[in-house]
Amino acid sequence: DVKLVESGGGLVQAGGSLRLSCAxxxxxxxxxAIDWVRLSPGxxxxxxxxxxxxxxxxxxYYSDAVKGRFIVSVxxxxxxxxxxxxxxxxxxxxxxxxxxxxxxxxxxFRSSHYYYTTGYWGQGTRVTVSA
Numbered sequence: 001d002v003k004l005v006e007s008g009g010g011l012v013q014a015g016g017s018l019r020l021s022c023a024x025x026x027x028x029x030x031x032x033a034i035d036w037v038r039l040s041p042g043x044x045x046x047x048x049x050x051x052x053x054x055x056x057x058x059x060x061y062y063s064d065a066v067k068g069r070f071i072v073s074v075x076x077x078x079x080x081x082x083x084x085x086x087x088x089x090x091x092x093x094x095x096x097x098x099x100x101x102x103x104x105x106x107x108x109f110r111s112s113h114y115y116y117t118t119g120y121w122g123q124g125t126r127v128t129v130s131a
Contacts, residue, residue, distance in 0.1 A: 009125030
């Protein structure tokens with residue numbers, strides 16, 4: 001069975017850093033992309049992508065909201081994905097998920113435009129950034 005487990009969330013002051021991890025199992029990691037997704041502010045039923053990495057070619061993509069501050073990476077040997085979050089801001093407060101996707105698509109970075117290609121998600125990890 002496909003399984004994704006996030007970890008690394010927590011409480012941090014504005015300007016601080018956190019590193020989220022996503023442990024993947026049950027599928028051929030190299031064949032997919034990994035999206036990092038968070039809940040939209042004030043719309044906890046809406047998810048918006050913030051970063052994506054294509055495991056086939058290691059290309060990375062970022063939303064404008066996090067570009068220059070967040071770095072997505074993978075360790076294919078360990079079936080792990082990571083989201084290094086630097087210069088965190090209060091508006092980054094959210095629950096963060098990693099998701100298995102067939103490919104990266106910047107459309108999923110747009111609010112109200114997220115769509116699923118495989119439907120596999122982790123349980124999420126909460127990030128709280130205090131002012």
